[in-house]
Amino acid sequence: MSASATVFLTIVWSVVIGFTAYCFYKLLKSNSRLDGE
Amino acid sequence: MSQKEGWGSRIGLVLAMAGNAVGLGNFLRFPAQAAKNGGGAFLIPYLVALVVLGLPLIWVEWGMGRFGGQRGHHSAPGIFQSHSRNGFWKYFGVMGLWSCVVIAAFYLYIESWCLAYAAYSVIGGFKGKTPGDVAGFFEQLTGEHDFQLFAFGGWGMMVFAICITVNVFILSRGLSAGIELVSKIGMPLLIVFAAILAVRGMWITPESDPAAKQSALDGLNFIWEPRLTSLKDPSVWLAAAGQIFFTLSIGMGTIHCYASYLREQDDIALTGASAAWTNEFCEVILGGSILIPIAVAYLGLPDVVNRTSGGSGFSLGFFVFPTLFNNWGSFAPVAGLLWFGLLFFAAITSSLAMGQPIMAFLQQEFGQSRERSAVTFGVMLLPLALPVALFHGSVFFDEFDYWAGTVMLVVFALGETVLFAWSFGMDKAWSEMTKGAELAIPKPFYFIIKFVTPVFLIAILLASGGEMLDKLLHKDVAKTKAAKLADFETQVLDLQLSADARETKLKKLDAELEGLPSDSSKPGFEREAARLKRQEYRAKVAAGGELDEAARDLAIEKLKQSRAAATKFYDALPWWRNIDRLLMVGVYVFFSLLVKNAWSKRQAESNRQAEGSV
Numbered sequence: 001m002s003a004s005a006t007v008f009l010t011i012v013w014s015v016v017i018g019f020t021a022y023c024f025y026k027l028l029k030s031n032s033r034l035d036g037e
Numbered sequence: 038m039s040q041k042e043g044w045g046s047r048i049g050l051v052l053a054m055a056g057n058a059v060g061l062g063n064f065l066r067f068p069a070q071a072a073k074n075g076g077g078a079f080l081i082p083y084l085v086a087l088v089v090l091g092l093p094l095i096w097v098e099w100g101m102g103r104f105g106g107q108r109g110h111h112s113a114p115g116i117f118q119s120h121s122r123n124g125f126w127k128y129f130g131v132m133g134l135w136s137c138v139v140i141a142a143f144y145l146y147i148e149s150w151c152l153a154y155a156a157y158s159v160i161g162g163f164k165g166k167t168p169g170d171v172a173g174f175f176e177q178l179t180g181e182h183d184f185q186l187f188a189f190g191g192w193g194m195m196v197f198a199i200c201i202t203v204n205v206f207i208l209s210r211g212l213s214a215g216i217e218l219v220s221k222i223g224m225p226l227l228i229v230f231a232a233i234l235a236v237r238g239m240w241i242t243p244e245s246d247p248a249a250k251q252s253a254l255d256g257l258n259f260i261w262e263p264r265l266t267s268l269k270d271p272s273v274w275l276a277a278a279g280q281i282f283f284t285l286s287i288g289m290g291t292i293h294c295y296a297s298y299l300r301e302q303d304d305i306a307l308t309g310a311s312a313a314w315t316n317e318f319c320e321v322i323l324g325g326s327i328l329i330p331i332a333v334a335y336l337g338l339p340d341v342v343n344r345t346s347g348g349s350g351f352s353l354g355f356f357v358f359p360t361l362f363n364n365w366g367s368f369a370p371v372a373g374l375l376w377f378g379l380l381f382f383a384a385i386t387s388s389l390a391m392g393q394p395i396m397a398f399l400q401q402e403f404g405q406s407r408e409r410s411a412v413t414f415g416v417m418l419l420p421l422a423l424p425v426a427l428f429h430g431s432v433f434f435d436e437f438d439y440w441a442g443t444v445m446l447v448v449f450a451l452g453e454t455v456l457f458a459w460s461f462g463m464d465k466a467w468s469e470m471t472k473g474a475e476l477a478i479p480k481p482f483y484f485i486i487k488f489v490t491p492v493f494l495i496a497i498l499l500a501s502g503g504e505m506l507d508k509l510l511h512k513d514v515a516k517t518k519a520a521k522l523a524d525f526e527t528q529v530l531d532l533q534l535s536a537d538a539r540e541t542k543l544k545k546l547d548a549e550l551e552g553l554p555s556d557s558s559k560p561g562f563e564r565e566a567a568r569l570k571r572q573e574y575r576a577k578v579a580a581g582g583e584l585d586e587a588a589r590d591l592a593i594e595k596l597k598q599s600r601a602a603a604t605k606f607y608d609a610l611p612w613w614r615n616i617d618r619l620l621m622v623g624v625y626v627f628f629s630l631l632v633k634n635a636w637s638k639r640q641a642e643s644n645r646q647a648e649g650s651v
Binding site (some may be wrong): 001002004005006008009012013015016017019022023024026027030 | 047048051075076078079084254257258261262263305307310311314315317318321322475476569
C-alpha cells in the first residue's frame with residue numbers, strides 16, 4: 001500500500017474505532033438501566 | 038388491547054438500532070461509492086456529512102421518538118403530531134408508515150435472495166461456476182430476463198414467502214423477545230462473519246494463491262488512496278451525503294418508533310451515538326475490507342473499476358463473489374455462507390425495523406394484538422411485494438427504491454428538522470435531546486441542527502432536482518432506450534463489416550489502445566480500466582470476422598430480435614411505471630385515511646370524556 005493510503009486508512013480507522021470504543025466504554029460503565037433490566 | 042412493549046436491555050436497544058442502520062449498503066454500496074468518488078479522499082466529505090447531517094438527524098429522530106412515546110405515540114403520524122397543533126403534521130408523518138411498507142416490499146425480496154444464495158453456497162451449488170452461470174442462477178431464482186416485463190421464479194417466490202413469514206413471526210414475538218433477541222444474535226454474528234472474510238481476504242497474494250492477479254492490499258490501496266482532486270467535484274460531496282443518509286436509516290420513521298419505547302429520563306445522546314458509530318464500524322472498517330480487496334485480488338484492478346463504475350457493488354457481490362470463493366478450496370462453501378449470511382443478517386435486522394412502526398400504529402390506533410398486527414403488516418406488504426417479484430426490476434423495484442427509498446427519505450428528514458428545530462422550537466428540542474444525556478452533545482450541534490442540517494438537505498434535494506424531473510417525465514427511460522438501441526446498432530454494423538473495413542477498424546482501435554496510457558488527464562487505474570473496456574470491444578470486433586456467413590447471419594438475426602424486444606420493453610415501461618406510481622400514491626392515501634379515521638375516533642373519545650366530566 002502507498003504511504004498516503006496507509007496514512008488515510010490509519011486516521012479514519014482510528015477515528016471510527018476510537019469513537020465506537022468510547023461510546024461502548026461509556027455505555028458499559030453507565031449505571032442507568034432500561035425498564036426490562 | 039395491545040400488549041405493553043419495551044426494550045429488555047440497553048445493549049439490546051443499541052444493537053437493534055445498529056441493526057436497523059447496518060444494511061446491504063454497508064457491504065455493497067459503500068465500498069463501490071468510495072472507490073468511485075476519490076478513494077480515501079471520499080472519507081473527508083463522508084465524515085463531514087456524518088457530523089453535519091448524520092449525527093444531528095440521529096439525535097433529532099431519537100429525541101422526537103422519545104417525546105412522542107411519552108405521549109403514547111409509537112409511529113410517525115402521532116409522534117409528529119405530538120410536536121405541533123397543526124393537523125398537517127400527522128399527514129406528513131404518514132410518510133413514516135408509507136416508506137416502511139414500500140421499502141420493505143423490495144428490501145425483503147433482496148433479503149430472500151441472500152437467504153437463497155447462502156443456502157445454495159452451503160450445498161456447494163456455486164462450485165466450478167462462472168459469473169455467467171451465477172447470473173443464470175439469479176435469472177432462475179427471480180425469473181427475470183432482459184427486456185421481458187413479467188418475471189416468475191418459482192423458487193424465488195417460495196424463498197420470498199419464507200422470508201416474509203420469518204419476519205412476521207419475529208415481529209409477532211414483540212420488541213424484546215423478537216427484534217431485540219434477533220439483533221443480539223444477528224449483529225455479533227454479522228461482525229464475526231465479516232471479520233473472518235476480511236482477514237482471510239487480506240492474505241490473498243499472487244505468491245500464495247495462483248489464481249490471484251494482484252494482492253488484496255492493492256484493492257485496499259485503491260479504496261484508501263486519497264485522490265484529493267475529487268474534492269473539487271460537488272457530485273462527490275453529494276454522494277458522500279447520500280451515503281451517510283442512507284447508511285444510518287434516517288428519514289423512515291424507524292428510529293422514531295424504536296426510541297418511542299424509552300422512558301422520559303432515558304439517555305438518547307449516548308445510545309444514539311453508539312448505534313451510529315457501530316454502523317460506521319461495520320461500514321468503513323468491515324465493509325471497506327471485503328468486497329473490493331477480494332475482487333481486486335482475483336479480477337485485477339481495471340476490471341473492478343469497470344464493474345463498480347456505477348457506484349454499486351451489487352453485481353460484484355451477487356454474481357462474481359460466489360465464483361471467487363471457489364479459489365478457497367474446501368473453505369468455499371463456508372465463505373459463501375459467511376458472505377450471504379452476513380448480508381442476510383444485515384438485511385433482516387433492517388426489515389424488522391420497517392415492520393415495527395406499522396405494527397405500533399395498528400396496535401395503538403386500532404387496538405390490534407401484537408400477533409394480529411404482525412400478520413396485518415405481512416398482508417399489507419403483498420400488494421406491493423407481489424408486483425416487485427412478478428415484474429422486471431426496472432418496473433416496480435427500481436421505482437420503489439428511487440421514490441420511497443431515496444427521494445422521500447430526504448423530504449421526510451427535511452420535514453422533521455423543520456418541525457423539531459423550528460416549529461417545536463430549537464430550545465425545547467435541545468432540552469429534549471439532552472434530557473438524561475450521558476454524553477454531552479457539543480453546543481455547536483444546536484446551530485448545526487437549526488441551520489446547517491436543513492440547508493444541507495435542501496441542497497441535496499435541489500441538486501437531485503434534474504434527475505427527479507427526468508425520472509418523473511420518463512426521460513431516463515428514453516435515454517436508456519436510445520443507448521441500448523445504439524449499442525445494438527453498433528453490434529450489427531460491426532458484424533456486417535467487410536474484411537477490409539474490419540481490418541481498418543481494428544487498426545484504429547489498436548492506435549486508440551496505444552494512445553490511452555499517455556492520457557494524463559486520468560489516474561492510472563482509470564486509464565487501465567478504459568483500456569480493458571476497449572480491449573474487450575476490440576476482441577468482439579475481431580471475433581465477428583472469424584464467423585462464417587451462416588453464423589454471422591444468425592448472430593445478426595438474434596441481435597435484431599433483441600433490439601425489437603428492447604424497443605417493445607422500453608415503450609411499455611413508462612406506462613407500467615405510471616401504474617406503479619398510482620399504486621404508491623394509493624398506499625399513501627390509504628394510510629392517510631387510516632390516520633384520519635384514528636384521529637376522528639380520538640376526537641370523539643375526548644369529546645365523550647369532556648361531556649362525562651361536565
